Amino acid sequence: MTTDKVTVTTLVAAPxxxxxxxxxxxxxxxxxxxxxFRSAAGSSIIRFEDDRLVEVTADGALALxxxxxxxxxxxxxxxxxxxxxxxxxxxxxEVRFDAHDTGTRVTVEHRGWTGLNAGDARSSAIGLWWxxxxxxxxxxxxx
Amino acid sequence: MDLRIADRDRSxxxxxDETLAVLADPTRRVVIDTLARGPQSAGxxxxxxxxxPPAMSRHLxxxxxxxxxxxxxxxxxxxxxxYSLQPDRLGDVRGWLDDVERFWTAQLDAFTAHMGxx
Numbered sequence: 395m396t397t398d399k400v401t402v403t404t405l406v407a408a409p410x411x412x413x414x415x416x417x418x419x420x421x422x423x424x425x426x427x428x429x430x431f432r433s434a435a436g437s438s439i440i441r442f443e444d445d446r447l448v449e450v451t452a453d454g455a456l457a458l459x460x461x462x463x464x465x466x467x468x469x470x471x472x473x474x475x476x477x478x479x480x481x482x483x484x485x486x487x488e489v490r491f492d493a494h495d496t497g498t499r500v501t502v503e504h505r506g507w508t509g510l511n512a513g514d515a516r517s518s519a520i521g522l523w524w525x526x527x528x529x530x531x532x533x534x535x536x537x
Numbered sequence: 538m539d540l541r542i543a544d545r546d547r548s549x550x551x552x553x554d555e556t557l558a559v560l561a562d563p564t565r566r567v568v569i570d571t572l573a574r575g576p577q578s579a580g581x582x583x584x585x586x587x588x589x590p591p592a593m594s595r596h597l598x599x600x601x602x603x604x605x606x607x608x609x610x611x612x613x614x615x616x617x618x619x620y621s622l623q624p625d626r627l628g629d630v631r632g633w634l635d636d637v638e639r640f641w642t643a644q645l646d647a648f649t650a651h652m653g654x655x
Contacts, residue, residue, distance in 0.1 A: 400634055400637045400638045400641065402638060402641040402642050402645050403645070404645040404646070404648065404649045405649070406648070406649055406652040406653070407652060407653060408652055413652065416648075416651065416652060417648060420651065423651060424644075424647045424648045424650070424651035425644065425647070426643055426644060426647050430640065430643075431640070431643070431644070500645065500648065500649075502641045502644070502645060504637050504641060
């Protein structure tokens with residue numbers, strides 16, 4: 395069982411290919427501004443550059459994520475670099491684009507933050523217990 | 538970029554780092570899991586986790602320092618230490634998850650508005 399993720403979803407009125415392009419190519423336009431969403435106090439640009447998602451500021455580029463899967467019109471996976479977890483903890487953000495009627499269901503899943511599903515048999519019990527804490531915070535999806 | 542929760546509560550975030558680091562150890566997770574069912578002595582915890590008493594003592598010290606676990610003296614025997622879960626620290630984790638969800642909900646709302654506005 396997987397309990398270490400947050401899932402958020404939305405519907406947009408464009409086919410998956412178009413939604414994927416808007417999500418990636420126009421990210422700086424829609425990515426929110428302000429201190430909760432960008433590290434730079436002043437202006438900054440969010441964009442995909444080489445194998446990374448970066449925030450470009452006056453001081454240089456700050457990597458937000460490293461691209462581990464890039465499947466236009468389908469999905470995008472980033473190793474998330476900014477979640478302030480211990481060095482041994484790796485979090486991952488997957489964005490999926492699924493056709494839904496005439497539009498697209500866009501799903502963001504941010505996972506792997508507890509490191510509690512390491513496959514250690516003894517972790518299964520705490521996995522259940524941990525799940526009790528986590529379930530109210532998951533929307534719409536089970537694994 | 539750190540989901541910007543650091544701006545809201547720096548101490549809480551570093552506490553979370555520590556909590557997750559402490560919980561990365563399988564023996565300590567067994568301790569937390571066992572204590573989730575009720576307070577236990579150090580000896581019982583060592584048995585439950587299959588470790589030696591000195592090793593358990595070291596784990597309990599880490600758990601106590603992190604604020605995850607409380608220690609008190611057994612009311613019947615002052616030589617026996619009883620350990621119990623201190624749930625506040627786990628609330629940090631839950632609060633952080635809540636922040637993660639708010640962060641992505643806000644971003645997807647913005648993306649949805651962007652797609653609808655063309």
